[in-house]
Amino acid sequence: MELTFAKFLVMEKILFDKTYFNVKDTLTCGQFFAYEVIEDKFLIRSLDKFALCYNQGDYAIIECESENVEYFFNFFDLKRDYSSCYEKAISFNVPILTKSANLGRGIRILKQDKYETLINFIISQNNNIPRITKSIKYLCDNFGREVKFMGKTYHAFPSLYELKSISCEDFKNAGLGYRAEYVCEVANLLFNNKLDLDYFADLGYNELERELMYIKGVGQKVANCVMLFAYSRFDAFPVDTWIEKIYIQDFAGTPTTRDKITNYFISLFGQDSGIIQQYLFHYKRNLD
DNA sequence: TACCAGGTTCCGA
DNA sequence: TCGGAACATGGT
Numbered sequence: 321m322e323l324t325f326a327k328f329l330v331m332e333k334i335l336f337d338k339t340y341f342n343v344k345d346t347l348t349c350g351q352f353f354a355y356e357v358i359e360d361k362f363l364i365r366s367l368d369k370f371a372l373c374y375n376q377g378d379y380a381i382i383e384c385e386s387e388n389v390e391y392f393f394n395f396f397d398l399k400r401d402y403s404s405c406y407e408k409a410i411s412f413n414v415p416i417l418t419k420s421a422n423l424g425r426g427i428r429i430l431k432q433d434k435y436e437t438l439i440n441f442i443i444s445q446n447n448n449i450p451r452i453t454k455s456i457k458y459l460c461d462n463f464g465r466e467v468k469f470m471g472k473t474y475h476a477f478p479s480l481y482e483l484k485s486i487s488c489e490d491f492k493n494a495g496l497g498y499r500a501e502y503v504c505e506v507a508n509l510l511f512n513n514k515l516d517l518d519y520f521a522d523l524g525y526n527e528l529e530r531e532l533m534y535i536k537g538v539g540q541k542v543a544n545c546v547m548l549f550a551y552s553r554f555d556a557f558p559v560d561t562w563i564e565k566i567y568i569q570d571f572a573g574t575p576t577t578r579d580k581i582t583n584y585f586i587s588l589f590g591q592d593s594g595i596i597q598q599y600l601f602h603y604k605r606n607l608d
Numbered sequence: 609t610a611c612c613a614g615g616t617t618c619c620g621a
Numbered sequence: 622t623c624g625g626a627a628c629a630t631g632g633t
Contacts, residue, residue: 351614444613445613445614445615445616446614446615446616446628447613447614447615447631448614448630448631450613451613451630451631452613452614454631492629495629495630496629496630497629498616498628498629499615499616499628500629502616536616536617537616537617539615539616540615540616541614541615541616542614542615542616545614560613560614560615561613561614561615562614577623578615601614605614
């Protein structure tokens with residue numbers, strides 16, 4: 321007689337005070353591309369893990385399988401106190417900083433997987449968020465393994481092995497355009513152990529940025545996004561077209577290189593640069 | 609139709 | 622070292 325074992329998954333809920341955790345703002349502020357909205361709730365995916373997230377009453381709520389509770393607790397950076405970041409932004413008494421911090425007070429910086437974040441932000445260059453989201457979904461749906469969550473079937477982000485098997489042509493079909501070659505190359509490096517993203521975790525700011533920028537298709541902006549959204553380097557400050565606009569329109573800056581804009585803001589905001597960058601980015605894209 | 613988007617690489621001066 | 626062209630392509 322053959323025995324079969326069924327895996328019974330237990331769902332759990334994480335409840336967290338909403339003051340510094342707005343699910344919608346955290347997921348839609350441009351740091352994350354793997355969610356879909358289902359009846360005002362956010363179904364999210366990180367690698368092959370899924371969760372349902374939403375705000376209700378006084379809480380932000382994360383529903384996930386019990387074995388993933390610690391993963392998502394860490395993913396949403398729930399151990400960090402964000403009140404000091406918010407207060408730092410307000411303390412400058414600069415109108416756009418006050419307005420941005422008040423709008424984005426519930427934003428948390430996600431601790432995303434390094435590998436997935438690197439691929440995502442290589443795709444993000446000179447691209448727009450709806451299109452980035454669409455390309456990543458295409459890669460998951462066509463090349464990622466099936467995962468069941470809450471009775472439905474979804475697709476994981478392609479594993480390194482799966483990613484390695486994707487041709488440049490397939491990446492182009494996903495809408496990556498000229499970025500397809502960059503992703504092909506980084507997949508090869510990772511697969512052949514010529515690139516160790518976990519090893520980078522112990523590096524200092526400058527060394528980490530430099531190592532990431534050695535990767536073809538990764539410039540300073542993409543490196544800073546990976547540092548902030550995957551390595552939790554809050555002292556990173558990615559400068560894109562939106563931040564460039566803010567620098568000129570709201571901080572009376574004159575047109576200059578993005579490198580100099582990065583240095584200007586980091587010297588201003590210090591250890592809280594990354595979160596304040598997200599406040600500003602979110603505000604500029606939504607209200608200004 | 610033309611410009612823009614969470615930019616980077618390459619090449620000539 | 623620096624400035625500008627080229628790069629794909631869907632959204633607006």
